[in-house]
Amino acid sequence: MEKFFYPESTAVVGVSEFKDNLGRNIISNLVNFGYEGKIHAVGPRGGKVMGHTVYPSVLDLPDIPELAVILTPARFIPEVLKQCGEKGTRYAVIESAGFREMGDGGEKVEKELLAVTRQFGIRFTGPNCVGLVNALNGLYVPFVALPSGYKKGHTSVMAQSGGIGFSLAERLNHPGLGLSKFVSMGNKLNIDEVDYLSYLMRDPDTKVIYFYLEDFKRGRDFANIALKGSKPIILHKSNTTALSHTIANSHTAALAGDDRIVDAACEHTSIVRVQSLEEAIRAIKGFSLPYLYGINLAILSRSGGHAVIATDVCAKYGFNLPELDSSILNEAKKHFRAGVIKLGNPLDLGDIYDLHVYSKIVEKTLQQPDIHGIIYIHVSHMMVEQENSIEVMKKLAELSARYKKPIAVVLEVPESLRQILEEKMTYPYFLEPAEAIEALALQYRYANHQEKKLSAGIRDTISLKNGVNTWLRTIEQEGHQPLLHQALSLLDRVGIRTAPWRMVTSFSEAEKAAEKIGYPVALKVVAPFLSHKSDQGGIVLNIENAEALQRQWKQIHSCFKSIIGIVLQKMIFASREMIIGAKRDPAFGPVVLAGMGGIMVELLQDVGMRLAPVDEDEANKMIEGLKGTKLLGPFRGMKTAHRNVIVRYVVEVSRLIHDFPKIQELDINPIIISDDGHDIVAVDVRVIVGSS
């Protein structure tokens, strides 16, 4: 991928002298923003553009361009690429639109294009994009004539929409931020989000990675790279409402819309998910400060009101405000003019008019070992303070770097002063306390996750292959989806306890089984045509004795004809239910989910989700994250549920879906937890298998 961003020569194909020719804009961008390589122009009409000869074809160029930027009508592109291939060019940016996004005709051209690129081994970005930028070497190939180059920096912006990419790049023009690489990904026909991400993870000039995506081609691989890498990734995944997934068959699967899987992947990998450009910039600002390694903050403010608001927001994000050492408070007191302000944390500096004192107080605060970071609210409405303000800002940069603790600076100053300060500052500032504290919360969560990742061992991935493989072979031979007794037996194989059950085919068998298991029992008809039993009949609950059993047995056989057998199962009575399920997502692969059953899942969609497999730690976090997690504690006279059993079940299910690609979906619903917390058994389960 290196060549896409650092080509020694670049040819622009589709250039003419016409005033509104878009290829011309590319040439002018390259010239204006000081591209360090050679520039070639290509176009059938010839002529000269900004001093560059327009050659009729790539084949006519005096040397071999490393990168070709193509902006001709779609139908000509296969031919242009052929010429590129013959010339020896191996990298292309295809900006033209008119491919699959337009339907039939476009798809044909797309096929030709893919054939040519395969033949010559050409890799390309796009099509249907505005191009890419490397702010560091002046490689600007978007077809719009940009008014100015972007500020150089360490954030790379990968966007499946040129408009969003520009908007974000524009916003990086802020102290301490700036752009490294920018790609408008377009249709992702050849190079997709995973290729870009793996390159940026290696790129030494990229420290923060932003992605705007409207779909995932390879979500699983994306998540894996994020998990292994050590650079923060900010993701804006849009297009969340017009989901085009098939209607899921099983209950838990239906609850899990695609968008929740994106959330699950972010949870797993500490990708920061954002919903707006503003949130994205807030996160980028956060990541450009030293990391916060604890939850104790000090708030230093020249305005009491802003300090009060900051306190509210700190509480919301779980930050503490420990007491400040008396030496800090005394230092402040010494310089108070009117003595009309109380001392504490937040520390109100509104009564100190000597700005030099501020950096002294900040330094002392950074020295206090149990303070992990500072919210510094700089309020100044007097122009006389301008010079001093600049000096304070400089000093804060030094101190934050020296003590390796973040100082999130809030500037509450008139626009004119803000502009002056902005020019002199070398690190980001925030526009109000809420923004600063949210930014710290984001990077704290990330830093925390990274630390845990380092300390965690390698995941245990042994699973009970043999038993499950035998089971899968049987199902395949029978040629239909697993029936209830088969699904229950799968759970028994992997150590998930089921409510005692027997498959019976005659009344005498049933009578014996009921005797053994103990009344009351339930009868559940097993037949391939009954897919979701409770909706279609075929279930009788609460059979108290042999007489009732016989009555129901007859009743069932008069209603249902070609049945395979009946599952007779012990009735279990308890008030707590859970569900554990798994499914396979087209982009993210296997996912596991768990939730409190009954009204919690029906009313509140109270389900946790993760990419599978999960280890015990992650499974525990899923359970703890449920709104109804308290139900598992001692609750209303019920004892604490054996958490380790539930966790083990979640881990097992996550391994089943991960290790056995033939399992498409699995839905255990309900799992019943006895009031004493000891017995945790699955009562019903559905499994869907398919080709892997």
Place this chain on the structure above:
Amino acid sequence: MEKFFYPESTAVVGVSEFKDNLGRNIISNLVNFGYEGKIHAVGPRGGKVMGHTVYPSVLDLPDIPELAVILTPARFIPEVLKQCGEKGTRYAVIESAGFREMGDGGEKVEKELLAVTRQFGIRFTGPNCVGLVNALNGLYVPFVALPSGYKKGHTSVMAQSGGIGFSLAERLNHPGLGLSKFVSMGNKLNIDEVDYLSYLMRDPDTKVIYFYLEDFKRGRDFANIALKGSKPIILHKSNTTALSHTIANSHTAALAGDDRIVDAACEHTSIVRVQSLEEAIRAIKGFSLPYLYGINLAILSRSGGHAVIATDVCAKYGFNLPELDSSILNEAKKHFRAGVIKLGNPLDLGDIYDLHVYSKIVEKTLQQPDIHGIIYIHVSHMMVEQENSIEVMKKLAELSARYKKPIAVVLEVPESLRQILEEKMTYPYFLEPAEAIEALALQYRYANHQEKKLSAGIRDTISLKNGVNTWLRTIEQEGHQPLLHQALSLLDRVGIRTAPWRMVTSFSEAEKAAEKIGYPVALKVVAPFLSHKSDQGGIVLNIENAEALQRQWKQIHSCFKSIIGIVLQKMIFASREMIIGAKRDPAFGPVVLAGMGGIMVELLQDVGMRLAPVDEDEANKMIEGLKGTKLLGPFRGMKTAHRNVIVRYVVEVSRLIHDFPKIQELDINPIIISDDGHDIVAVDVRVIVGSS
């Protein structure tokens, strides 16, 4: 209050020639920003400041100032005010700090100050504030030397923190916005939030009202004015975490933290509650557009990505995107250059390079009757489009005004172009789609609420005074809090059904009562020392027959000595529970709350709250807003609960707490709903009475 903002002459007390004298700053602000009245300077050292003679005392002034701005040390203020009073001045802004917020000494001065102002009938803002501004006539009396005056406009800013007030006023420097009045309210010793609000409701130059409050002095009155008025109010109430309320005794009261009452008041009155300056500005922008009178929007965008994000956000806020008329789509198609974009709503204008076409499409869209507003996303990265962009912006203003529908314009342009457009624009713009759509959602909600208010009749406030007054007299005579049987009888009086019960004092009475009511029954000990029964024993449930009744009767009498009697109550079994409660807030007065009982309230604090009294409509909204509201529908085999009964109970409870100031708290928990939905009965209730 008029005189505070439009005094014909203003005296500043506490002025000297010293360079860092803060009173000097006030004089310079008044001079620099063109105050239209007469300026007087007062200070013991005399001299001249900016051409104004400094008189030694107010008494020495050549005429009577209408407004005195005082910034002397706190201890001199009573004397200064006395001189003002003698001179004839009746309005003062006291900016000095050093009063109650500093403790003992301050409180003494405060008393003197109040005595003097009472004597002369002086009204004052502050103390402990930065002063006030009327941007419209140049009355700038803050003691900080502001770099420039604020843009004139129609938003008034009332802030219980000077810093927050300045920050907001600063942000009003935006097209179509601007400042009318600004007050830093300080300690609100004489004039409080209610006085300011009632003035601003009448002030013809104020169209949008913003309040930053750290506490409420008279929340109830504030809410009442908001309810009756027809100007949008934006409220930032902070200080939500360090609540200093006494620990509430009853269950529902404890769930209702003070901050939820503020939310309840906002729900009631359509006050827009915000949590940050950014949200405040977003709301103010929204209110400066024509109102949205429906939920159908059109998205017109030059960037596909921004349109996708806008669609996500529209879905989040419940907006529809109806199909656009074919005439609109055809108009767009006619001008497409490459023909590579699909037509629909959102309508992607990215392929049209002739900006004149845009206003034509916008106008046709406004003409479509089922479109209520437009999100117009103006993306432009080419400087050549600058002139056209300005023209489009002008045209949009005309069209929005002509068709009385909001056009929320998003500017996604480089900073340099943004600044140029900003100078020419006469209405606000937004920085990204999310901001624009949220602003419309806010004003839609407000406009909708206002419409309903107008169409609603006068509230029915008849209540069963006599029965309740008799009941209250009995309680007062007995001299202790109502006991269980008394509390139950209060419900019976106001028509809230209770599970059948009898107060019994002998076993034979108990036996007869149980026979009549029907087993199983519960026994509940009645004694003044048992305040919350289930925690302290004294309750036996599920007594199945006379034999068990006798056993338990003996058991109770061996455990409890001086008891008044026992409530024998029919056991009610059903799975659905509710709670209805009421309490009295120091600032907002009576509030009513209702929620689903059981785990919904314990786990999720699923409670709705409103200022009392509520009518049927409002009570219905409370119930509909509950997370567990579905439990009342047909749910898991249970029938729909009789909603009108629940609503009536909520209305009754809200009237009880409103009409009878002696009732301090009331907590019905649980109310049980039978599975068939018919029987809705209270099982337990606590009432706390006190002096009104």
